[in-house]
Each structure stands twice: as structure tokens, then as C-alpha cells.
Amino acid sequence: xxxxxxxxxxxxxxxxxxxxxxxxxxxxxxxxxxxxxxxxxxxxxxxxxxxxxxxxxxxxxxxxxxxxxxxxxxxxxxxxxxxxxxxxxxxxxxxxxxxxxxxxxxxxxxxxxxxxxxxxxxxxxxxxxxxxxxxxxxxxxxxxxxxxxxxxxxxxxxxxxxxxxxxxxxxxxxxxxxxxxxxxxxxxxxxxxxxxxxxxxxxxxxxxxxxxxxxxxxxxxxxxxxxxxxxxxxxxxxxxxxxxxxxxxxxxxxxxxxxxxxxxxxxxxxxxxxxxxxxxxxxxxxxxxxxxxxxxxxxxxxxxxxxxxxxxxxxxxxxxxxxxxxxxxxxxxxxxxxxxxxxxxxxxxxxxxxxxxxxxxxxxxxxx
Amino acid sequence: xxxxxxxxxxxxxxxxxxxxxxxxxxxxxxxxxxxxxxxxxxxxxxxxxxxxxxxxxxxxxxxxxxxxxxxxxxxxxxxxxxxxxxxxxxxxxxxxxxxxxxxxxxxxxxxxxxxxxxxxxxxxxxxxxxxxxxxxxxxxxxxxxxxxxxxxxxxxxxxxxxxxxxxxxxxxxxxxxxxxxxxxxxxxxxxxxxxxxxxxxxxxxxxxxxxxxxxxxxxxxxxxxxxxxxxxxxxxxxxxxxxxxxxxxxxxxxxxxxxx
Numbered sequence: 001x002x003x004x005x006x007x008x009x010x011x012x013x014x015x016x017x018x019x020x021x022x023x024x025x026x027x028x029x030x031x032x033x034x035x036x037x038x039x040x041x042x043x044x045x046x047x048x049x050x051x052x053x054x055x056x057x058x059x060x061x062x063x064x065x066x067x068x069x070x071x072x073x074x075x076x077x078x079x080x081x082x083x084x085x086x087x088x089x090x091x092x093x094x095x096x097x098x099x100x101x102x103x104x105x106x107x108x109x110x111x112x113x114x115x116x117x118x119x120x121x122x123x124x125x126x127x128x129x130x131x132x133x134x135x136x137x138x139x140x141x142x143x144x145x146x147x148x149x150x151x152x153x154x155x156x157x158x159x160x161x162x163x164x165x166x167x168x169x170x171x172x173x174x175x176x177x178x179x180x181x182x183x184x185x186x187x188x189x190x191x192x193x194x195x196x197x198x199x200x201x202x203x204x205x206x207x208x209x210x211x212x213x214x215x216x217x218x219x220x221x222x223x224x225x226x227x228x229x230x231x232x233x234x235x236x237x238x239x240x241x242x243x244x245x246x247x248x249x250x251x252x253x254x255x256x257x258x259x260x261x262x263x264x265x266x267x268x269x270x271x272x273x274x275x276x277x278x279x280x281x282x283x284x285x286x287x288x289x290x291x292x293x294x295x296x297x298x299x300x301x302x303x304x305x306x307x308x309x310x311x312x313x314x315x316x317x318x319x320x321x322x323x324x325x326x327x328x329x330x331x332x333x334x335x336x337x338x339x340x341x342x343x344x345x346x347x348x349x350x351x352x353x354x355x356x357x358x359x360x361x362x363x364x365x366x367x368x
Numbered sequence: 369x370x371x372x373x374x375x376x377x378x379x380x381x382x383x384x385x386x387x388x389x390x391x392x393x394x395x396x397x398x399x400x401x402x403x404x405x406x407x408x409x410x411x412x413x414x415x416x417x418x419x420x421x422x423x424x425x426x427x428x429x430x431x432x433x434x435x436x437x438x439x440x441x442x443x444x445x446x447x448x449x450x451x452x453x454x455x456x457x458x459x460x461x462x463x464x465x466x467x468x469x470x471x472x473x474x475x476x477x478x479x480x481x482x483x484x485x486x487x488x489x490x491x492x493x494x495x496x497x498x499x500x501x502x503x504x505x506x507x508x509x510x511x512x513x514x515x516x517x518x519x520x521x522x523x524x525x526x527x528x529x530x531x532x533x534x535x536x537x538x539x540x541x542x543x544x545x546x547x548x549x550x551x552x553x554x555x556x557x558x559x560x561x562x563x564x565x566x567x568x569x570x571x572x573x574x575x576x577x578x579x580x581x582x583x584x585x586x587x588x589x590x591x592x593x594x595x596x597x598x599x600x601x602x603x604x605x606x607x608x609x610x611x612x613x614x615x616x617x618x619x620x621x622x623x624x625x626x627x628x
Contacts, residue, residue: 031463031504121459248481252470255458258422262453263526264446264474308506309460312481 035313038306042320046103049324053099053331054091058338061087070096098224100233102330102343103323105221105289106299108236108281110322111243113296114303114315115278118254119271120169124184126296127282131191133293135164136286138194141201141213143287154231157287161279164190169275219290219344221330228288235284239277240319247311250274254311292344294351295322325350370398371434373530373561374419379428381411381418388414389426390585396530396563396578401556403572403593404565406582407606412565413454415582416532420451433529446474450523454534456515461508464518468494468503471525493524497551513544520551524560531555533564537571549575569597569610569621581605594619 054066069091071078113126127133139160143153150156165187172186198217202210215222243250249270252260257267282296303318329346336346372395379392389411396402406412417423419430421437430437432448440448450471471493472486494500497517507515516536523531536552537545545568553575556562566572572579572593579596581589583605589596602610602621609624 118460123459245481246479249473249479251460251462251466252473254460255456255462255467255470258420259451259453259456261422261442262420262446262449262451263470263522264443266442304460309462310466 035307039313039316039320042317042324046320046324046327049327049331050099050103053327054095056331056335057090057095058334059086059090061091066091093226094224097226097229098221098330099327100229101221101224101289102327104229104233104236105285105292106295106322106324106326107240107319108232108285108322109292109295109326110299110303110318111240111315112278112282114300114311114318115243115250115274116165116296117300118250118311119274119278120183121254121256122183123301124297125187126294126300127278127286128291128293128296129184129191130168130187131164131189131194132161132279132282133286133291134191134194134198136161136283137217137291138197138201139283140216140287141198141205144212144216145201145205145209154284154287158280158283160194161283161286162276164194165275165279216290218342219292219347220333220340220342221289222340224289232284232288236281239281240315243274243277244312244315244319246274247315250311250315290344292326292347294347294355295326298351298354299325372397372431373400373433374563375429375431375434376415376419377429377431379415379418379426379430381414381423381426388585389418392428392582392585392587394580394587394590396561398529398561399556399559400561400578401552401576402561402563402578402580403576404563404580404582405567405569405572405597405605406565410582410605411585412582413534416451416534416565419532420449421445443474446526446528448528448530450526450528450531452516452519452523452531452533452536454536454538456507456519458507461506463503464494464499464505464507464510465490465503467507467518468522468525471522471527474526474528489527490521490525493521494518496524496555497521511544513540513547516540516544516548517551520548520555524555529561531560531562533562535566536564537566537568545571569602573597573612573619573621597621 051063051066055061055063065083065087068083069088072080072088073092109127112132116125116127116130117123136157139157140153142160143150143156168183168187168190171189172183174182198213202213205213249265252263252265253267253270253274260267260270286292299318299322300314302321303314307313307317326343326347329350330343333341333343333346374394374396376392376394379389380387381389392411392415404412404415414423418426419432419437421440424438432440435444435448437445437448465487469482469486469490472482472489476482476486491500491503494503497520499514499517499521502510502514502518507518510518520533520536523533533552537548540548549571552562552564556577564576576593579590579593580587581596581601588605589601597612599610599612602612610621611624612619612621614620
């Protein structure tokens, strides 16, 4: 059957008058209202889950006690908490930093995923697939085994995460073009290389260092502390805010380097900024909590399904969804059984069916 | 005569194995719709790539409104030249309005994004091309012709003195080809300067007020299409005998075997 050609526009040539019944502004306002609604809803869900996570755990603490501890610690003149000292310690020194770290890790990895996908024009890449996480793992392992050679574990992780993503991109680039599948393969190769180097580090390290590396690679928030939170939260919030503010430039970059250039966006400069910031986010959280897979791939797709491809909404929405997802996974990890399950296991087990469902139901929309 | 909007002087370029463009000089003036003709490999796309500085290792000079493009930054260049690519296959399917408003990027001051005025200009461009009703649709939902119109609307939104189109109708059906060229004709009449390359000499005859013919990297003819596009020239360029005839008042090019 012959394919029916769509008409090229609704108005005739003469006069160029639109035959739109109504005004396009209405559609934009509706879209804005919908976006604000989605952000408000996901923020509300995150708050509810945070409240639950503060009370749940091996040591059950009531909501009023949690609220009292939080107010006591946050407001200087608030009356002191009169309950058991252990409750105060668990809430303030264990659960709050852990929950904040889970939230901020979800935000960082999801945002990094959105940025990598936008910059590489490839909805299949994430920090894990591009080998960034493995590079950061190797950098962190080096920092653990040879602490005197590196400023900190985070800086070493950032250095090797950058080497990994730059290597994947440069090796996949042939005649100025990086094909999507080649980029993924190059990322897998870089990841595999750094995984091998991590194994070498394990082989060479002392028992104590080996134990630290193994626990670290499994990914988790067991050792979350206020010192982690104080370092990671401001850097992540600052970086994600800047990325969200510049998301309109990422929209242009994501349609192709040549088109971006003709629209006044210098692709080289902005690629360095966006990829550098995403790599900083990935390295920072990976150096602190280990390798957490899938978040950077799943959350950008979930955000696009809910709100469309515009990065101005995808970045904040994916960040919120990542925070919710990782907080749920971490809460399950520490409450499902009497002993704690590494959060990476929960993320992977829940993530696989989600991705299958995504491909089966919304595959066309999510993967173009 | 007006100063040319686009002025190319003694442009030569090579990818490394033989010259692709040799001593090309041409001028395109305000309000002109200039059709760039030439067979595959004649250097049409390379010429555009040099103008847009995708290729930067050329010799000679390219000026837009008297300013050499070599001296322009990315933003200045985008304020001077709007480009409609031959192919547009974005991975992420933006809404039409979001795609068209990207044309305002070179004019945005600061880093906080588009203003209400930018949005108004984008909507105005859509209305000018009669596709305002597509504003809320995604690019994926559009036909090939509609997509091409959206890209032209984006170029209009860019408000640059020169618009370059690389084979704007190459993947469209016959009706949509004519509609796109009619739109371009109207845009040129409203003051815009256009240079577009095409493989169909009839489009140049019907819609352009000037033509430049490239052959083996050189300009071999330029001027009014009705004067320049002769049977001899087209037969020489396309290595196929062509007849330039007319039907009522319309000139047209047909290959010799059909005519006989």
C-alpha cells in the first residue's frame, strides 16, 4: 500500500496564517504546569521515603523521637533530647549521614548519566558502561594502597575516571565521529582494562588494604559519616545546579556537534565542561561509596518517559528519581535481613527487571 | 550595487588527495536566492563546510557582511549564518518549539536561557511558515517535509543575514519539494539572503534568481538561471545530454532520451 504523505503544514502558502484552534502558549503553560507537578510530586515522595528511612532499621525509633533529635541537633536553642543516648547517636551520627549520602549519590549518578547521554548523543551510555566507575575504582584502589602518592582517594578516583572517559571517547572517534556502539564498546574495553588493573592492585595489596578495596568495590553506605557528607553534598548540589542551569545548552549539544556549532554553541568547550563536571560527580561519589551500577542509565530514561527529552526538566527530575531509587535500595539493604546486604546487589536485582520493562513497554520512546 | 552578503575570494581546499575546491570566487547579494548546482563531488558541500568553518584549513577568504569568517567566534558566526542541514536525525526527540527556539541561542545574553521575547520570535517563525500548529508536537511525529520546515523556521529564528541550505529537498516527495522552494522564495522576498545547493536544475530555474555552477571544484558559470543554464552547460556538467525547453511560460530541463 502506498505510504500516505502527511501535509506539510496546515496553512496555505498565501498569508502564512496559522489555522490553530487556540494558542500555542496554552500548550506551553500546560507543559510547564505538568513539569512543576511532576517535580513537586517526586520531591514529596522523596521526603516521605526519607522520613520512613530515618525510623526504619534494626533499631526502631519512633517518628516523634526522630523529629526531636533532628530539631535538637539543627536548632541551637531547641530543648535537648531526653530519650536514650543511643537513639540520638543512631539517628544523628548513623542514619542522617547515611541517608544524605544515599540521596546525594543517587542525584550525582543520575545527573552524570543524563549529561553523558546528552553529550554523546547516546541513550545507552552511563558512567558504568563508559568505564568511568571502573576508572574511579582503580584510582580509589591506588589511593588506598599508596596513600602517600595521592592527595586523597577522591582526587585519585577523579583522575582515573577522567582518563577512562577520555580514553573511551578518543578510541571510539574515527574521522571526527564517534559511533554510538563503538563508544559503548570502547567504554567496555576501558572498564575492563581498569577492572584488570584493580585486580592487580588487589593482588599486590596488604590484607588490610585488600579488605578495604573489596568492601569499597561492593558499593554501600556502611561507613557513611558526616565528613563524607560535608565534602560531597556541597560539591554535588553546586555541580548539579550549574548543570541544570545550563541544560538548555546541553539540549543544543545533544542534537549534534555540527548543528550545535551553527547555533552558536562551541561543542569542544561545552563538552569539556559537561563531561568534566559529570566525571567529577561520578568520581566523587564512587570514591566514597564504591561502585553503584545502573542508576545513571535507568533514571535518565525514567525522567524522559515522564517529562520528555528537554534536559531542563530531565536533569532535576532524574536527580530526584535517582535519590528516591537509591534511598529505597539502601533502606531495603539494611532492613530486609538481620545482616546488611551490599546496596549494589539490591540496585542490580531491582534494576534488571525495570530495564526489561522499560525496553518492552517504552523502548521506542526511551531508546529512539 | 549592494555590498555582497556572502563573498568568497580565491577559495581553495583539499582533503589531502587532490583539490576539492580550486580558486573559487563568488558573491551572493541581499534578498537573493542563489541556487548552487553541480554534480556529486563538485565541491558544493565542501564550500558550505568552509563557509561554516567545519573545515578551517582552506586558503583564500570568505566574508559574510564584510567580516572574514576566520575572525568570527562560534557565536559571531551563528549570528551571521543560519544553516539548514541536509540530514537531521536527533537522538532525543524535542518538541518543535524547543527545537526552533534553539535558533535564538546566538542572541541570548548570559547563561540563564531563553527569554519570553525569544519564545515570541520562535513562534513568529513557525507562524510565518504556517506550521505554528506543530509547536507542541515532537520532531518524531513529523513528516520529512514538516521536519525540513521546522529546521527552516529555526534558521529564521536565528535572524542571521545569510541562510545556507544543504540540499533542502533531497529526501522529500515532489509536492513537498515544491512547497519548500516556494517557502524559500517567500523568505528571500522578505529580505533574507539564501544560498542553497540542489541536484535539480529545474528548482534553480523555477525558484532562484541567481545560480552558481560548480564543476570539479571550480565555478564554471554564474548569473541568472535562465541565461546560465543552457543545454550545453548542463550536458557538460552532468555528462548527460540535456534540453532546456519551456512549457507555457515556465522553463524546464529534461534529459535528451526523454525528449527524443
